[in-house]
Amino acid sequence: MAFFLSLAALIPLDNPGHYIHWHFLDLSVANLIVVILMVCTFIAALLLPFPGRSRRKENR
Amino acid sequence: MSKKPFRPDVDAPEWKGGYGPYDIIKEGAIAVLVILVITMLLAVVFGSPDEKQITVKNWSNADPIDFATTALSELNGTSTSAQYGAPYNTASSGQAIGPLSLAKWAGVRIPINAASDFVISPLKSLPDKPVLRTDLKMWASASTSTRNGWLESYTKASSNMKFVNGQVVVNATSAGPVPTIIEDLTQMARSGALDQALVTGNGFYTTDFTKPLLFLADSGYMANLADAQHLTGDQWGMMNETGSYPGQAWLWLYTFWYQIPPFNSSGNGDALVWALMMVMSALLLFLPFIPGLRSIPRKLKLYRLVWREHYQDTK
Numbered sequence: 001m002a003f004f005l006s007l008a009a010l011i012p013l014d015n016p017g018h019y020i021h022w023h024f025l026d027l028s029v030a031n032l033i034v035v036i037l038m039v040c041t042f043i044a045a046l047l048l049p050f051p052g053r054s055r056r057k058e059n060r
Numbered sequence: 061m062s063k064k065p066f067r068p069d070v071d072a073p074e075w076k077g078g079y080g081p082y083d084i085i086k087e088g089a090i091a092v093l094v095i096l097v098i099t100m101l102l103a104v105v106f107g108s109p110d111e112k113q114i115t116v117k118n119w120s121n122a123d124p125i126d127f128a129t130t131a132l133s134e135l136n137g138t139s140t141s142a143q144y145g146a147p148y149n150t151a152s153s154g155q156a157i158g159p160l161s162l163a164k165w166a167g168v169r170i171p172i173n174a175a176s177d178f179v180i181s182p183l184k185s186l187p188d189k190p191v192l193r194t195d196l197k198m199w200a201s202a203s204t205s206t207r208n209g210w211l212e213s214y215t216k217a218s219s220n221m222k223f224v225n226g227q228v229v230v231n232a233t234s235a236g237p238v239p240t241i242i243e244d245l246t247q248m249a250r251s252g253a254l255d256q257a258l259v260t261g262n263g264f265y266t267t268d269f270t271k272p273l274l275f276l277a278d279s280g281y282m283a284n285l286a287d288a289q290h291l292t293g294d295q296w297g298m299m300n301e302t303g304s305y306p307g308q309a310w311l312w313l314y315t316f317w318y319q320i321p322p323f324n325s326s327g328n329g330d331a332l333v334w335a336l337m338m339v340m341s342a343l344l345l346f347l348p349f350i351p352g353l354r355s356i357p358r359k360l361k362l363y364r365l366v367w368r369e370h371y372q373d374t375k
Contacts (some may be wrong), residue, residue, distance in 0.1 A: 002072075007104060009067050009105070009107025010104065011105055011106055011112045012107055013106055013107065013109075013305045014109070014110060014111075014302075014303040014304075015303060015304055016093070016303065016304070017288055017289075017290065017301075017305075024320065025296075026290065026295050026296045026317075027296065028290065028300055028304075028307065029304075030301070030303075030304055030305055030306035031299060031300070031306050031307055031309045033306065034309050036070055038309075046076055046362070047370070050369070056225075057179070060190040
């Protein structure tokens with residue numbers, strides 16, 4: 001149990017958040033990181049080749 | 061027999077190529093496993109939000125004047141809860157969209173009488189308080205105009221309210237039992253007894269926190285805490301989380317409308333934003349049936365990028 005407790009929250013995020021203000025936009029840095037990761041995942045899903053491509057070509 | 065013309069938005073061309081095996085169960089199982097491992101790793105590395113509970117006891121000890129002022133607003137009927145309307149009371153018509161009185165139609169489903177539920181009834185549960193007992197009887201037997209007179213005198217004097225030696229001090233004259241009521245409720249709150257009194261009486265399990273939450277929501281204390289954590293409506297609070305944790309980023313569109321007119325200045329903002337989002341959700345849901353909109357994916361040709369291998373082979 002003590003082992004797991006020592007593992008808990010290696011990087012605690014309970015400290016006050018940072019926010020980006022631009023006109024009426026008020027976005028937390030944490031949310032911005034998540035949005036960037038989601039956009040990157042979307043672009044990767046579009047551009048990365050499907051797995052098993054070479055195997056399919058061999059089967060033809 | 062005439063052949064129907066091919067409709068590119070509705071009809072799918074017949075596949076004349078070969079077929080290959082595809083194990084969707086295997087792929088789904090791998091996806092679930094990967095997500096499980098990532099979730100556990102993130103939980104170990106970052107933990108999760110662990111804010112301390114906000115109670116009436118914490119509030120009244122941290123800011124007794126704000127508590128006493130809020131208690132007075134419950135008693136004189138000027139608090140947000142007291143004037144909210146449905147589902148708590150009939151003090152106002154509530155949220156509406158033009159002639160559609162949505163809140164009024166839903167009706168009073170969680171009856172709350174702010175003065176009685178937040179102030180008078182909890183005080184009745186206090187034992188060994190003869191002066192309070194007498195003052196509560198005086199309050200109960202007084203006419204509405206007499207009560208209003210007491211409340212008016214106390215409310216006027218409360219602008220100079222102080223908290224001295226653990227007691228609420230207001231130099232009010234002709235305020236009847238109001239000073240005792242506010243003082244004793246403040247002491248009850250500071251001891252923690254009010255937290256319990258506000259959740260009891262709802263069955264065996266006391267899990268209904270509607271009353272303490274409404275009482276807290278009427279305070280300046282709660283508003284300041286929410287403001288400091290960027291959780292209020294005008295701070296895009298719907299998509300934020302406490303501390304430095306990421307929040308509900310997918311609610312960006314819902315909370316966006318609250319930042320711009322007419323939604324941010326309308327008394328019916330919640331109903332208007334809800335209706336707009338329902339219309340937009342319906343557009344998304346029925347996209348395949350909406351001419352023009354349903355042609356966008358076909359004309360955008362993004363699918364050619366995803367299936368580029370296939371389109372290269374068919375050249």
